[in-house]
Amino acid sequence: MLSKFALAAISGALVLFLQLGVDPARAQESGTVLTGRITSAAEGAMEGVLVSARAAGSSITFTVVSDRDGRFGFPAGRLAPGRYALSIRAVGYELDGPSTVEVAAQKTARVDIALRKTRDLAAQLSNTEWFTSMPGTAEQKRPLIECMSCHTFERIARSRYGADEMYSVLKRMTTYANNSTMQRVQRRKVDRRFDEDSFRKLAAYLATVNLSKGPSWSYELKTLPRPTGRATRAVITEYDLPRKTIAPHDVRTGADGMVWYSNFVENYLGRLDPKTGSHAEYAYPVIKPGAPLGSLALEADNDGNLWLAAMFQTGLVKFDVRTRTFRIFRLSPEANTDASQQSMVMPRQSQIDGKVWTNEVSTQSIMRLDLVSGKFELIDPFKYLAKGNHSPYGLAADAANNLYFMDFGDEAIGRVDAKTGQSTLYPTPTKRSRPRRTMMDAQGRVWFAEFAANKVAMFDPGRDAFKEWEVPTPHTYPYDVFVDKNGELWSGSMSSDRILRFDPERGTSVEYLLPRQTNVRRVFVDDSTTPVTFWVGSNHGASIISLQALE
Amino acid sequence: MSKLPIRPACFLAFLALGTAWAGGDFGGPDENPEDQGPSYFGFVRDARGAPIPDAKVTANVKNGVSFITHTTAAGLYKIGSFSKQVNPGDITISCAKDGYRQTRVVKRPSPKVDPSKPIEVECRMERG
Numbered sequence: 001m002l003s004k005f006a007l008a009a010i011s012g013a014l015v016l017f018l019q020l021g022v023d024p025a026r027a028q029e030s031g032t033v034l035t036g037r038i039t040s041a042a043e044g045a046m047e048g049v050l051v052s053a054r055a056a057g058s059s060i061t062f063t064v065v066s067d068r069d070g071r072f073g074f075p076a077g078r079l080a081p082g083r084y085a086l087s088i089r090a091v092g093y094e095l096d097g098p099s100t101v102e103v104a105a106q107k108t109a110r111v112d113i114a115l116r117k118t119r120d121l122a123a124q125l126s127n128t129e130w131f132t133s134m135p136g137t138a139e140q141k142r143p144l145i146e147c148m149s150c151h152t153f154e155r156i157a158r159s160r161y162g163a164d165e166m167y168s169v170l171k172r173m174t175t176y177a178n179n180s181t182m183q184r185v186q187r188r189k190v191d192r193r194f195d196e197d198s199f200r201k202l203a204a205y206l207a208t209v210n211l212s213k214g215p216s217w218s219y220e221l222k223t224l225p226r227p228t229g230r231a232t233r234a235v236i237t238e239y240d241l242p243r244k245t246i247a248p249h250d251v252r253t254g255a256d257g258m259v260w261y262s263n264f265v266e267n268y269l270g271r272l273d274p275k276t277g278s279h280a281e282y283a284y285p286v287i288k289p290g291a292p293l294g295s296l297a298l299e300a301d302n303d304g305n306l307w308l309a310a311m312f313q314t315g316l317v318k319f320d321v322r323t324r325t326f327r328i329f330r331l332s333p334e335a336n337t338d339a340s341q342q343s344m345v346m347p348r349q350s351q352i353d354g355k356v357w358t359n360e361v362s363t364q365s366i367m368r369l370d371l372v373s374g375k376f377e378l379i380d381p382f383k384y385l386a387k388g389n390h391s392p393y394g395l396a397a398d399a400a401n402n403l404y405f406m407d408f409g410d411e412a413i414g415r416v417d418a419k420t421g422q423s424t425l426y427p428t429p430t431k432r433s434r435p436r437r438t439m440m441d442a443q444g445r446v447w448f449a450e451f452a453a454n455k456v457a458m459f460d461p462g463r464d465a466f467k468e469w470e471v472p473t474p475h476t477y478p479y480d481v482f483v484d485k486n487g488e489l490w491s492g493s494m495s496s497d498r499i500l501r502f503d504p505e506r507g508t509s510v511e512y513l514l515p516r517q518t519n520v521r522r523v524f525v526d527d528s529t530t531p532v533t534f535w536v537g538s539n540h541g542a543s544i545i546s547l548q549a550l551e
Numbered sequence: 552m553s554k555l556p557i558r559p560a561c562f563l564a565f566l567a568l569g570t571a572w573a574g575g576d577f578g579g580p581d582e583n584p585e586d587q588g589p590s591y592f593g594f595v596r597d598a599r600g601a602p603i604p605d606a607k608v609t610a611n612v613k614n615g616v617s618f619i620t621h622t623t624a625a626g627l628y629k630i631g632s633f634s635k636q637v638n639p640g641d642i643t644i645s646c647a648k649d650g651y652r653q654t655r656v657v658k659r660p661s662p663k664v665d666p667s668k669p670i671e672v673e674c675r676m677e678r679g
Contacts, residue, residue, distance in 0.1 A: 381616060382616075383634070384612045384615045384636075384637050385633055385634055386588055387586040422615070422616070423617070424618070424619055426619050426620070465621070
């Protein structure tokens with residue numbers, strides 16, 4: 001049952017892109033290579049405007065943020081000499097005319113940028129801003145948190161469907177796999193369950209906030225404040241991937257400095273060299289014909305080899321980083337139904353007992369792979385609970401390979417004992433928190449995002465105790481967290497286009513705005529750099545993003 | 552068995568929080584009333600009857616899952632619902648807190664056997 005698949009090496013598909021534009025060796029040693037000032041007639045000098053520069057023909061965009069005097073500067077070492085197109089992000093504004101600038105060697109280029117009010121504010125809103133703008137009760141809006149896994153709210157807000165047509169649209173949505181994007185829509189083999197009453201209510205509500213009643217919205221479009229202070233001191237680098245269909249989900253760096261990512265909608269493992277911008281893809285075969293393609297979780301084992309959770313393709317996929325070959329671990333035929341789905345994998349401590357943890361979404365269960373036999377064992381941690389919407393999701397393993405899992409359907413952290421297989425459930429202090437992704441820190445504490453509660457949280461297994469913190473921006477709906485070597489927590493969401501950096505000791509936080517609409521999933525911090533480097537994929541935008549704080 | 556007055560207010564508060572065991576936001580009703588088995592609520596108290604906040608309460612199903620929660624500032628906990636396949640006789644409630652030891656666990660007699668109603672179980676601890 002263990003099929004081995006020698007990699008069809010994509011030497012041809014090894015896409016080298018961008019030699020132009022980034023060549024740190026040739027850039028200036030210190031100071032800034034490109035500076036300027038941002039103003040508008042409405043505000044004068046503008047703080048918190050994101051300024052992005054991209055060299056002609058390049059796939060890499062560099063972004064900095066203007067300070068309180070409206071000044072911005074690209075640090076030396078980021079931009080090689082060349083012609084750059086400039087773009088901005090400042091909600092409510094747009095560039096007053098096209099802007100390009102020539103960056104020369106050995107001197108600082110200067111460009112002043114004028115902004116004008118945009119005539120299409122709706123096109124600039126993040127999902128969080130739509131959430132904030134739309135009238136309605138929390139109960140009415142709550143189901144919308146499911147929509148943004150495939151598309152933005154702008155799409156809903158611009159639609160003209162009345163309640164009945166919207167109901168049909170909602171029903172159609174249940175036929176699509178959760179690993180669908182606007183670029184690649186995938187049908188499920190088994191439709192999602194839905195409740196007619198809930199859908200009727202939701203459809204009726206959506207028909208009050210879209211354009212079914214007239215050419216413009218009946219409510220004010222509210223925007224979040226632009227970044228200020230600390231939030232303006234960061235450099236963001238965005239690497240466009242070579243196909244729009246690529247949907248990076250989990251991103252992580254390896255010991256070799258390469259950035260690896262899972263592709264949510266295609267059977268590829270992707271690799272980006274952040275130094276050169278070169279990109280490669282490693283294809284694994286179709287495991288289950290007719291089922292949606294792509295994988296979700298990407299995790300590394302103790303040897304640095306990579307594991308993918310194969311979603312509807314089912315089973316687990318291991319990639320040997322040294323030999324560049326895949327090995328596929330398949331479910332047994334009797335366990336593999338049309339609804340089977342492995343979204344998560346946790347191989348981190350598999351060297352302890354030869355076991356890799358995963359989940360079976362269709363039966364709301366945990367599974368554990370035995371590496372010697374290749375067999376999956378099913379563990380139902382909710383067996384003794386009343387039936388409900390449980391869903392083991394984010395996984396972490398402690399030093400003895402005991403499992404900690406998030407009950408994403410509900411509100412508990414679970415533990416499965418590696419030796420006895422016995423489960424313990426710990427409900428979070430906040431009800432209906434829907435814990436999503438998680439990571440364990442060096443002290444064995446479990447950090448996680450409470451998706452539906454708008455909180456980040458920590459569970460201390462030593463004391464069976466929780467701590468929860470509300471994230472600064474309402475309607476963020478954090479997806480994941482990562483605690484770096486300095487004890488700072490990083491988080492992101494599908495909604496806000498902002499990366500949260502939070503100090504749990506001091507309770508201080510800063511939110512960095514990203515240059516484009518960015519559907520954030522797994523967040524990752526490379527602790528080997530100083531300062532640390534934050535990495536994330538743009539799940540709907542076919543790009544990989546890094547962020548370094550300038551303090 | 553110690554006699555403490557029934558606290559209807561707390562009981563109602565528990566019922567109001569019954570949606571706690573709720574689920575996803577897209578898939579339909581959160582609860583499955585057909586499968587509501589045993590559930591529990593009650594206070595953790597010290598020797599003088601004062602409620603103990605932030606005490607750990609464990610419900611352990613024989614040969615099965617454990618469910619661990621903590622009491623509120625008012626010393627109240629709630630756990631459940633378990634599946635109706637689970638016999639209440641196979642569930643053990645216990646409590647713990649640093650500086651305390653459990654002395655006894657008191658199950659309140661319920662007027663009639665209704666599996667949809669939470670069972671009140673009080674856990675007593677004393678210093679030491």
